[in-house]
Amino acid sequence: MADTLYLLYTLKDAMEWKEKEKAIRGKEALYKLIKYMFERDRLNFPNNIPELYSFLLMEPCHNYLDGISSREPFANPNGEINSEIKGHLEEDNPDEKIQADIMKTILLLCRNESKKILDDESDEETKSRENYWENIYLDARGYISETSIREKAELDIDIVNKFPSQISSIIKKGYLPDKRISDAQLVCPICGKIALKENSNLCENEVCNYYIKRNKLAPVVKNLNGKHAMLAPGLYKFILSPGIAEKFIYEKIKERFTTYEVALYPNIDEYDINVKLGEKVIHLDVKDAKTPEILLRTLLEESNIEKLKIEKNRVVWLVIPDHRSSIYSKTYDTNYLEKLKQLLQNEKLKIEVISEYHLLSRIEQEMEELFS
Numbered sequence: 001m002a003d004t005l006y007l008l009y010t011l012k013d014a015m016e017w018k019e020k021e022k023a024i025r026g027k028e029a030l031y032k033l034i035k036y037m038f039e040r041d042r043l044n045f046p047n048n049i050p051e052l053y054s055f056l057l058m059e060p061c062h063n064y065l066d067g068i069s070s071r072e073p074f075a076n077p078n079g080e081i082n083s084e085i086k087g088h089l090e091e092d093n094p095d096e097k098i099q100a101d102i103m104k105t106i107l108l109l110c111r112n113e114s115k116k117i118l119d120d121e122s123d124e125e126t127k128s129r130e131n132y133w134e135n136i137y138l139d140a141r142g143y144i145s146e147t148s149i150r151e152k153a154e155l156d157i158d159i160v161n162k163f164p165s166q167i168s169s170i171i172k173k174g175y176l177p178d179k180r181i182s183d184a185q186l187v188c189p190i191c192g193k194i195a196l197k198e199n200s201n202l203c204e205n206e207v208c209n210y211y212i213k214r215n216k217l218a219p220v221v222k223n224l225n226g227k228h229a230m231l232a233p234g235l236y237k238f239i240l241s242p243g244i245a246e247k248f249i250y251e252k253i254k255e256r257f258t259t260y261e262v263a264l265y266p267n268i269d270e271y272d273i274n275v276k277l278g279e280k281v282i283h284l285d286v287k288d289a290k291t292p293e294i295l296l297r298t299l300l301e302e303s304n305i306e307k308l309k310i311e312k313n314r315v316v317w318l319v320i321p322d323h324r325s326s327i328y329s330k331t332y333d334t335n336y337l338e339k340l341k342q343l344l345q346n347e348k349l350k351i352e353v354i355s356e357y358h359l360l361s362r363i364e365q366e367m368e369e370l371f372s
Helices: 002-016 019-039 049-058 083-091 094-120 124-146 152-162 165-172 206-215 233-256 292-302 322-332 336-346 356-371
Strands: 149-151 175-181 184-187 220-223 227-231 261-264 273-277 280-286 315-320 353-355
Touching: 002 019, 002 049, 002 083, 019 049, 083 292, 094 124, 094 165, 094 233, 124 152, 124 165, 124 233, 149 152, 152 165, 152 227, 206 233, 206 322, 227 233, 233 261, 233 273, 233 280, 233 356, 280 356, 292 336, 315 336, 315 356, 322 336, 322 356, 336 353, 353 356
Parallel strands: 280 315, 315 353
Antiparallel strands: 149 227, 175 227, 184 220, 261 273, 273 280
């Protein structure tokens, strides 16, 4: 997929340059596209720059790009890039990935501190100290995922009072100063972003809009006195936004199964959710990627995929949120889960995928086997 992404950037660059500069950018894009297609024995490539732009506006992407399922062309006549292509490019933003690594730094610090305690001792007091770092991780992730905008003064006070110094200094790096000074603002009730004006959607995040419409939510008034700080885009995209479904699913399971032990980010984020009854544990990893292809790439390149594979004495499910299945189906007229299962099968990956819609009944069924 890496060489496909490299080509996508080049083609996007060629499409977005002004008319007089297209010849220069187009020449580079044409060369790379011909090389890419020739290496894959796809010989219907364009032969000159005018043909290149016609090709990008007419040829379905899935005919010549690996890992792309869209049957639409690379761009429309207005020059707007295909939504699936944009999704891949947005996922690959290096600056945002560096910002998201702030949460990874907190994760590793908490794990290391917890491990030090276990290596030193193994009594009840040690267990309590180990839980301290698990709780610190939960609090830090919860704080970052709570809202995308905060008063600067409030942020400075919070991180000092709520977290140890080595954690607070990391969290502070996850917020960008915003020079605007404002009073009351209408914000998204899910993520806290400033609400859109004169738009049918309340938030720019499609995930938030799904829950807003489903639960009939209204914008929230947030008082911002003086300067405020915005959560870094990478933390918003890779931590706050996917965390929306994780928290909704966690709350749904807790409400339904009151006698079960339900944990969010257990063992310092070993999985997203654990559901436990006696000795029986179900591990859940909630994945929210815009397309099955993006999710597969994430699993192969960035995830600990071994923990998701089917094993004899372990129950672990990869859960696709309902909002993602719904949005994908409306956009591509294709079933997300079926497509993902096919991709996993092609890669010979034995991972059990389940929809949020069927999750509660599957948990009930799995636990009932204990008493059968």
